Amino acid sequence: MIELIDLTKEYPGSSQVAVDKLNLTIEKGETIALLGPSGCGKTSTLNMIVGLEKPSRGDILVNGQSIVAIPAEKRGIGLVFQDYAVFTSMTVAGNLAFGLVIKKTPKKEIQAVVNETAEFLGLTAKLNVKARYLSGSELQRVAIGRTLATKPSILLLDEPLSNLEPEARLAMRQELRRLRQELGLTIVYVTHDQVEALSLADRLAIMSYGRLIQVEKTAVMLEKPQKIQVAQFLGDPPMNVFSGFFHLEGGPAFRVGAVDFRLPLASAPAGVKVGSANYYYLGVRPEDLSFTTQDKALFTGQVTGLESRGYDCVVNLSQKDLEIKALAIDPIPDWDETAYLSAPKDKFFVFDGSGELLTMGL
């Protein structure tokens, strides 16, 4: 079990805190993904856990014991780098054996572990090949194998799939899943790719500007984002969010500032304050929006963007400053055409002014 307690990292000469009072408990055998945009402090967090960087403040406990003062090589934590960092002048076998050779393990034992690891990762045929002649996914497997050979209790992966081609990525994802199941390792991995995170992790920890925004089981996180940052990060494209206020004149409704967007409601949701002084955020996922006719429209706008993704098309609708994204399969509206969107009312999310989820469904 890993516990991060108020973990903070500041770099000298930088005004921004890289990691800001991070509190996170990772259970034994769990796979957790640190997800967030570039520069949100994910990699710094990994580096502190593995021991490449010292925290400015806070503590890291593994099975209840602080490891901050323990040097990296004695922590029993393995790290796989984004660029693999394989020793290219060595053979695959040399790479896999590296950690054991350093620890002066008996040769026979090294041989056995190398063979076992190579077999596990499908590298047996490549054992005597110089690492510099390997493909991206092979390098990745060597990097993982080199770490696994030292039998770490915790495996950290820094953007493990981002340098791979799509096909290799898919295969590697399966590999990682198998690794987790067969070895029962605690895996922490960092990514900015949500598909990667969603497909692998038991829980997601979403970070933004060095802070932990939300930690939740993957399915729950998708279903019910507790924070607006999460809603605006997850999903492809992410959730549409508008700020506005609830009012009662002419029937209960949600109104977005200056724009002619008014969502009539049966009643204002419980717990919200009515009136233009109280701002709320209303969110709706692009996939929950559907094209409709004028009389049923909740939102009317002009098509100002079309992005075909092969199987569907992301349609950008604008009305003054307000933009909303929806998915169209067939028919796909034309540029500049006026289009009408509607969504079931239970698919709307309401966040309060500070970005906390208030309620789902209107």
Added chain:
Amino acid sequence: MSNSRLNASAKNQGRVFTIPGQVVSLVVLVTPLLVALYMSFTDWSPTRSSLSGASFLGLENYQELLIYDNRFLQAVGRTALLAVICLSLEFVFGLALATLFLRTFRGQRFLFSAFLSPMMVLPVVVGYTFWMLFQSNGPVNQVLALIGVTSVEWFRDSSLAFLAVVVTEVWHWTPLFFLILLSGLNAVPENPIRAAVILGASPRQVFWKVVFPALRPVIIVAFVIRAMEVIKIFDEVFLLTRGGPGSATETISLYIYKLAFNDFQLAYGAAAAFLVLAGSLLMVHLLMIPVRDQLLDNRG
């Protein structure tokens, strides 16, 4: 016009532009080389006859050099020894300096320029300067006198004269190793080093197992460049010792110079020069074999 035809004609145009350069190199490089090669098979001496009137000896000059000319063979051995000693010292000092400069410290920029400056001094000036320094009543001996070592005759003792050449050469060319190794060290990717640290490697192990292999092509290139220079070493030795005492510091270039311009044995000297050329080509080729693939491997 199709794209490929356009490319083909552009390529031809490119070739046309290289013609003047090729003509110049033919006249000033290839022709003299061929003349010299022919010369090396004759007994020509400018004091006796014209080249066309000289008698053709075939491989006799080469035979003489390789089997009977002890002075030549000693010069080759001496130059090789000089190369091994100088290059080893320059590598060790250069690497130490480069490692030092990987960290930032006060005055780094100034020291960087300072350490590079010897390389930029003309060999003649270096030779002359060290000749002065090593005089029997020169500064080096004055400093040695402070620690009780007196009357060291640098240029009268074979070993000391050789040492003086080594010191001069190492002072002059360590900066080149320093510069090449520093840029090599800076280009070594950081993450493999970090990976090795996590796996428990000590700084020494990190250096020998991760940094050194990555640096190997750079090191070999540095060695090749310097080895070729040492084989050609002339100015410093000429000014310091003129090859003396006796022939204790006579290098290949110096011996060939003496053959050609003291004894006017131009043909024999040419043969010696071609043997050295063949030898250095072979050496460079052999040195490059282990790293050639690594250097030519263009995969990012």
